[in-house]
Amino acid sequence: MRRLSSVTLQxxxxxxxxxxxxxxxxxxAVTDAAEGYSVDLPAKPTEDExxxxxxxxxxxxxxxxxxxxxxxxxxxxxxLPRDDAQLGQAVADELRHALARNVSAxxxxxxxxxPVSTGAAVLGFDIVATxxxxxxxxxxxxxxxxxxxxxxxxxxxxxxxxxxxQEQSEQFFGSLKLK
Numbered sequence: 001m002r003r004l005s006s007v008t009l010q011x012x013x014x015x016x017x018x019x020x021x022x023x024x025x026x027x028x029a030v031t032d033a034a035e036g037y038s039v040d041l042p043a044k045p046t047e048d049e050x051x052x053x054x055x056x057x058x059x060x061x062x063x064x065x066x067x068x069x070x071x072x073x074x075x076x077x078x079x080l081p082r083d084d085a086q087l088g089q090a091v092a093d094e095l096r097h098a099l100a101r102n103v104s105a106x107x108x109x110x111x112x113x114x115p116v117s118t119g120a121a122v123l124g125f126d127i128v129a130t131x132x133x134x135x136x137x138x139x140x141x142x143x144x145x146x147x148x149x150x151x152x153x154x155x156x157x158x159x160x161x162x163x164x165x166q167e168q169s170e171q172f173f174g175s176l177k178l179k
Contacts, residue, residue, distance in 0.1 A: 024068070024069075025042040025043075025068055025069065025168055025171075026042060026043055026044075026068070027040045027041070027042055027171060028040065028041060028043075029175070030045060030064060032062075032064070032077075033179070035062055035077040035079075035152060036077075036149065036150070036152055036178055036179035037075065037077065037152075037154060037176065037179060038117070038175070038176075038177050038179075039075050039156060039172070039175050039176045039177070040171055040172060040175035041064065041065075041066040041073055041075075041172070042066050042068045042069075042073055042168065043066040043067060043068045044066065045064040045065055046064070046065055046066070047062070047064050048062075048063045048065075049061070049062050049063070050063075052078065054091050054094050054095075055087060055090040055091045055094055056090075057081065057087075059078050059079055059080065059081065059091070060078070061076055061077065061078050061079075062077045062079070063075070069164060069168075070160060070161060070162075071158055071159065071160035071163075071164045071168075072157075072158070072160070073158050073172050074156070074158075074159070075154065075155070075156045075157075075176070076154075076155045076157070077152050077153070078091050078095070078152070078155075079152060080151045080152065080153065081151075082151065083150050083151050085148070088148035088151075089148060091148070092125070092146050092147070092148050092153050095146050095153065095155050096109070096125060096127055096146055099127055099142050099144055099157075100127075100129045102129075102133055102140075103130065103131030103133045103140050103142055104131045104132050104133075105129045106129070107128060107129035108127070109125050109126065109128075110125070110126050111123060111124070111126070112124050112125065112126040112147075114145060114147040114149075114154070114176060115176065115177045115178070116149070116177065116178045116179070117177045117178065122148070122149050123147070124145050124146055124147030124154075125145065125146045126143075126144075126145055127142070127143070127144045127145075127146065128141065128143045128144075129141070129142050130142075138161065139161055140159055140160065141158075141159070141160055141161070141162065141163050142158070142159050143158045143163065144156060144157035144158075145157075145173055145176065147178065149178045152178075154178065156172070156173060156176050158172060
């Protein structure tokens with residue numbers, strides 16, 4: 001079990017070193033029926049699953065991530081033990097705060113509508129934080145969407161020293177659909 005304060009950043013940065021570098025964006029649709037989402041990733045993704053201590057409980061977190069052009073694009077899903085709106089919000093809040101702590105920065109946040117495959121949408125948060133990360137205290141920008149739907153809390157994130165081109169960010173976030 002790992003502490004949430006650094007687990008998300010550690011998991012996402014770990015795939016940077018585990019995945020092969022790609023000279024260009026090679027977008028591919030990824031669907032995970034069990035976790036209830038589809039998203040486009042810019043390279044072949046790696047997968048990771050671990051238990052995280054969050055909101056006073058231990059829950060599984062599933063991560064798919066792809067690295068290209070010195071940026072990590074990832075989707076992490078925390079599986080709640082039950083469909084509980086209050087618990088889902090507590091997990092989402094902890095994820096939001098952990099992102100800022102991971103780069104020692106105050107995030108810029110605003111509401112965002114995250115599409116659902118039925119044509120509806122759920123309210124989520126669009127978060128951007130830039131600051132120092134890791135032992136080397138290198139600059140990182142994290143741009144993430146966080147949303148709760150049913151028994152899942154979703155975090156789609158891009159982590160990079162510099163934000164990728166706007167059209168690449170739009171491709172990633174614009175492709176996200178919850179089931």
